[in-house]
Amino acid sequence: MSGSEHESEEEENDGQRFDRLPATPSERVVPGRASRAEVLDWWSDRFGIEPETFADHTFWEKGAGKIWIFAGESADPTRVEGLGMTFLRTRQEHWKPTTVAVQRFGGLATRNVIDLSRAEAKRFAAGEDQEREWDGDWGYLIATREVAGGRAPLGVGLYLHGELRSVVPKGTQETLPE
16 A cells, blocks of 8 residues: 555554455564465465466455455455455464455466365255265365366365365355255
8 A cells, every 4th residue: 555645653453444455474564464376375275276367366254254356356445345355364363265265266277176066065055064985174165066077176175074064155056956
């Protein structure tokens, strides 16, 4: 926010406006705010999605830890209701990708992707938790199913103690066809 009237030694988060994420942690002026570099590193480390994927996107925080992604530029800060799409929840113990972000970018993931059978995908999309063996990392995963010979991301799952929990929001749960 260089040169902005909103800049200070240490700013507070204003939950009513969008503020661009700082490029790096050293440029952070709002305590606890993620940086662009940290967001890109997280997606790369957790899911293997290359930072270049997001080269034409800007990242914004509105509220406490709700990160939005926008394909383009905007004035910083900006007071609008929405800017692009919700992308990631930070400012909690474990960062969590949003369902829409996983559905949009999850097809590029190379790790922490759990492929579900048709029956498992149907239960997952309906919001049901299920016992499931998984030899990968615990935590948030990208749940996918096969569609037309490719992998289609369904949403975010949470894998803990032999159970895949569907964290598909109630408003976007659906009944998949047989």
